[in-house]
Amino acid sequence: MTDRAHLTVGQLAGYVDQTVPSTERAAIESHLAECDDCRREMIEVQRLTRSLPRRGWLKWTPLGVGAAAVVLLYLFASRGDESSPSVVHRRSGDASPQGPVQLAPIGEVARADTLRWSSPVRLDRYRARLLDGEGRALFAKETTDTFLVMPDSVVLRRNVPYYWKVEGRIGWDRWIPSPITMFTVRGPPL
Numbered sequence: 680m681t682d683r684a685h686l687t688v689g690q691l692a693g694y695v696d697q698t699v700p701s702t703e704r705a706a707i708e709s710h711l712a713e714c715d716d717c718r719r720e721m722i723e724v725q726r727l728t729r730s731l732p733r734r735g736w737l738k739w740t741p742l743g744v745g746a747a748a749v750v751l752l753y754l755f756a757s758r759g760d761e762s763s764p765s766v767v768h769r770r771s772g773d774a775s776p777q778g779p780v781q782l783a784p785i786g787e788v789a790r791a792d793t794l795r796w797s798s799p800v801r802l803d804r805y806r807a808r809l810l811d812g813e814g815r816a817l818f819a820k821e822t823t824d825t826f827l828v829m830p831d832s833v834v835l836r837r838n839v840p841y842y843w844k845v846e847g848r849i850g851w852d853r854w855i856p857s858p859i860t861m862f863t864v865r866g867p868p869l
């Protein structure tokens with residue numbers, strides 16, 4: 680293992696986004712060529728950015744929601760410690776099992792009052808988190824079901840992006856996450 684620092688989330692997202700300068704790109708590629716951890720991380724970043732609905736993605740890009748923002752948001756949601764953005768050690772040596780898969784809401788929806796998901800493997804507990812477009816947590820709760828009804832305190836505005844994810848517990852304090860999913864409630868402003 681080299682003693683060079685691993686790539687940051689910002690670098691990986693910029694690489695996926697193709698927004699890093701070509702000089703930095705070369706350095707990133709040479710690190711990726713020799714670092715399994717960062718390759719895995721990059722694949723995760725690509726998966727996250729692709730998980731966004733394409734129409735929604737294009738629509739919100741002018742608002743500055745690029746791949747980097749989405750990935751940072753994801754890390755906020757999954758770890759809540761993005762105050763040190765250069766530290767990217769969400770890595771583990773073993774192959775990660777598949778996390779829960781969101782069913783609804785995804786993309787543009789007419790209404791959203793319940794978060795629903797399924798799980799490829801049986802998990803005994805889930806925790807879901809809903810974020811607004813700035814990454815602020817609106818709602819977070821644990822359940823043994825595969826859905827959560829949003830409390831009345833959550834009032835969703837129309838035509839703005841929200842993000843949510845759910846994690847499933849597979850061991851003592853070990854959780855596997857879904858991707859982060861964006862949705863918007865379409866319609867005239869309330």
Ligand SMILES: [Zn+2]
Pocket residue numbers: 684685686710714715716717
């Ligand atoms: Zn690395």
